[in-house]
Amino acid sequence: MNSSSENQVREDLVPYLTKVRIFSETGEDVLAEIAGELTEIRIRRGQNVFKKGDEGDAMYIIKSGAVRVHDGNHVLSRLVPGQVFGEFALFDKETRSASITADEETILLQLEQDDFAKVMANKADVMLGVLKKLIRRIREMNELESKLAKSYMKIQKQKSEIEEQHQQLLEKKQELEQTNEQLTRLNEDKNQLISVVSHGLRNPLTSSLCVVDLLENEMAGLSEQQREFLDLIHSSLRRMNSLINQTLDIDIIELQRDTLKPETVDLAEILEQIGKSFKYTLKLKKLDIDMKLEKLKARVDRNYFYLILDNLLSNAIRFSPSNKKIYIDLFEREGKAVVEISDEGPGISEKALKTLFDNPKQHDRQTDKNGLSISKKYVEAMGGEINCTSRPGAGTTFSVAFELA
Numbered sequence: 135m136n137s138s139s140e141n142q143v144r145e146d147l148v149p150y151l152t153k154v155r156i157f158s159e160t161g162e163d164v165l166a167e168i169a170g171e172l173t174e175i176r177i178r179r180g181q182n183v184f185k186k187g188d189e190g191d192a193m194y195i196i197k198s199g200a201v202r203v204h205d206g207n208h209v210l211s212r213l214v215p216g217q218v219f220g221e222f223a224l225f226d227k228e229t230r231s232a233s234i235t236a237d238e239e240t241i242l243l244q245l246e247q248d249d250f251a252k253v254m255a256n257k258a259d260v261m262l263g264v265l266k267k268l269i270r271r272i273r274e275m276n277e278l279e280s281k282l283a284k285s286y287m288k289i290q291k292q293k294s295e296i297e298e299q300h301q302q303l304l305e306k307k308q309e310l311e312q313t314n315e316q317l318t319r320l321n322e323d324k325n326q327l328i329s330v331v332s333h334g335l336r337n338p339l340t341s342s343l344c345v346v347d348l349l350e351n352e353m354a355g356l357s358e359q360q361r362e363f364l365d366l367i368h369s370s371l372r373r374m375n376s377l378i379n380q381t382l383d384i385d386i387i388e389l390q391r392d393t394l395k396p397e398t399v400d401l402a403e404i405l406e407q408i409g410k411s412f413k414y415t416l417k418l419k420k421l422d423i424d425m426k427l428e429k430l431k432a433r434v435d436r437n438y439f440y441l442i443l444d445n446l447l448s449n450a451i452r453f454s455p456s457n458k459k460i461y462i463d464l465f466e467r468e469g470k471a472v473v474e475i476s477d478e479g480p481g482i483s484e485k486a487l488k489t490l491f492d493n494p495k496q497h498d499r500q501t502d503k504n505g506l507s508i509s510k511k512y513v514e515a516m517g518g519e520i521n522c523t524s525r526p527g528a529g530t531t532f533s534v535a536f537e538l539a
Contacts, residue, residue, distance in 0.1 A: 147172050150195050150243055153216045164257060171249035175242050177201075183234040183242065190223030190230050192246045199240025203232050212237065224250045335378060340412070340448045343371050344419045347452070394435045394515060398539040401471055402427040402464055404436070408443050409462065412451060420456040427464040430471040432536040438512045442520075443473065445509045446532045450477040453530070471538050476531040482524040490522055 147169035524530035
């Protein structure tokens with residue numbers, strides 16, 4: 135390369151040096167000398183310029199492209215054309231504090247420490263200006279470090295407060311879990327109590343009401359005082375039956391809180407148990423029971439299923455005349471287990487059937503009250519279906535259907 139070409143190269147590179155802060159007070163004649171020492175190097179995308187821990191022996195100016203300053207996978211900053219890195223290496227050969235990698239194809243201007251020292255050898259005033267710039271930058275870095283330290287202390291304080299709050303939340307969570315566990319146990323005790331009430335009282339209550347019904351049919355042979363006593367007993371039994379139904383109706387709310395415990399249940403086994411539990415009542419009212427049961431299983435809550443069938447059979451017994459039959463059938467239909475309970479009682483009118491489950495007080499079974507609406511709620515809570523077919527004077531059939539297990 136001839137002298138004029140070299141001068142042209144130097145003149146082209148001087149503008150890049152003027153962008154370097156440490157050379158901002160350096161004259162163009164000196165910058166031209168420094169430019170003469172610059173080496174242009176190309177770095178491909180993904181290539182390291184240097185790695186953390188390498189010896190520092192040169193400064194770099196980005197002519198084109200872009201690089202990232204990083205410590206492992208943690209990116210500290212990204213640099214673009216006109217920016218500089220590694221300037222402290224012009225004065226010492228300490229190891230690099232971070233790695234530099236090209237984000238795209240990049241052209242760098244490299245100024246080595248020895249070449250810079252050669253240019254600065256007899257230029258004490260220029261070297262002093264450069265050092266002042268470096269010292270100013272070090273002070274700025276110290277100020278930044280001080281601010282970062284204060285921020286770090288603030289963050290540490292906030293971190294401690296958050297950890298303390300977290301610990302308090304954990305303690306509250308444990309307390310809530312203990313309280314919830316106690317509530318769960320209480321709820322289970324409550325459900326057990328309801329089960330005892332429903333199973334333990336409904337059967338003898340039905341038997342008692344049947345006896346009263348029989349006595350009322352023979353009131354002609356009773357004295358006035360005996361009739362009053364009978365009315366009193368009947369009224370008391372009805373109130374007791376209403377109270378039990380109200381208790382069960384309140385329990386419906388709990389069904390919305392996932393208190394159901396579905397399990398695979400042998401339906402025939404439960405129906406046989408219910409039939410046996412009404413043995414005395416059936417004998418008292420001179421009723422026969424005819425059971426035809428297939429061995430079918432469904433996934434239901436055992437206690438609630440028992441309650442439903444107990445309620446429906448109680449109704450059939452209550453409204454069946456003496457010396458009649460009650461039919462209980464269990465069979466499969468369209469993938470469902472169907473239970474039908476039929477009586478030979480007076481039946482229900484077509485008008486009353488329309489509101490039988492939603493407004494049971496409106497139909498002519500005056501002593502039934504809330505039992506049917508409760509049964510419907512239990513059936514629907516377990517994903518089943520309940521229906522009634524009847525004609526006046528031709529008996530009534532209640533059917534309950536659940537998906538087969």
